[in-house]
Amino acid sequence: MKIEDVKNVCIVGAGNMGHQISLQCALSGYKVICTDVIPAVLEKAEKFVDSYLAGRVQKGKITEEVAKTTRANISFTGDLKVAAGNADVVIEAVLERIDLKRKIFADLDKIAPAKAILATNSSFIVSSRIASATNRPSQVCNLHFFNPALVMKLVEVVQGPHVSDETAQCMMAFCLKIDKVPILIKKEVDGFVLNRIFAVLQKEALWMLEMGVATYEDIDKACVYGAGHPMGPFRLNDLTGIDLTYDVCMGHFLETGNPADLPSPSIVKKYTEGKFGQKTGEGWYSYKK
């Protein structure tokens, strides 16, 4: 696939990441179809698109014309066949579960045109573990956006050993087209570049909390006021989702059997209480007001 041939984009999963990736692509002129298995999630995503575009017009950030074109560029459906049937690029952003991702990629391999690139937005899972569920491994790669996807510029393009140069280059060019700053990661490592760095920070922050060294509020303050981070690790955890942290840790543990990979007790507690962060109205902090 060459970048000039990319016109239609399919996003699978309209949650935290998927709906914003969809909108970013639509704002950049791509025709986007976003799909999810939960109708309420699709409705929420559609409402977000409308209110976001109206807000940008009101603030003078985009013209009425751009808002109208963008709105016309994006549609939502519960049917994967409709969403991916004519796609040049598919970006999967469903839950961080390897079996689910492999199943979706196997389906996409049957549905999407043979030339299409199938990318995963997974936070930690390298695409070679998913590519083997398809008959087009050279066109399957990681395309890792950051939260919130409309705001954060970085996208990690991971060129595993199975990924062709053409696919990697097309994805690098695609990121530039959608106004992002891509980096090319030339070796497959779980978590890629930035999440590996953040994982160390988060692990240390949780350890200090659980040892009673400081409160989570003060640990966040240390990172914000001492290191200049825009937010501390606990606030960031609320934004990215405590359920995601739980899934990532459990995924590692199930593979390695190493108890050190298990989610920490305070993450397990939040997870079992259903306190996932901003998305549920409460995590480390409360968002109920």
Ligand SMILES: NC(=O)c1ccc[n+]([C@@H]2O[C@H](COP(=O)([O-])OP(=O)(O)OC[C@H]3O[C@@H](n4cnc5c(N)ncnc54)[C@H](O)[C@@H]3O)[C@@H](O)[C@H]2O)c1
């Ligand atoms: N949250 C973050 O900060 C962040 C950042 C970068 C990457 N990611 C990655 O992006 C992916 C999605 O994360 P998220 O935070 O958006 O999760 P989320 O839970 O907010 O959304 C996932 C969505 O996938 C949908 N889904 C589940 N099965 C599906 C299927 N078969 N077909 C279509 N949709 C399906 C769910 O209904 C849900 O709406 C994960 O792989 C995660 O690792 C997340």
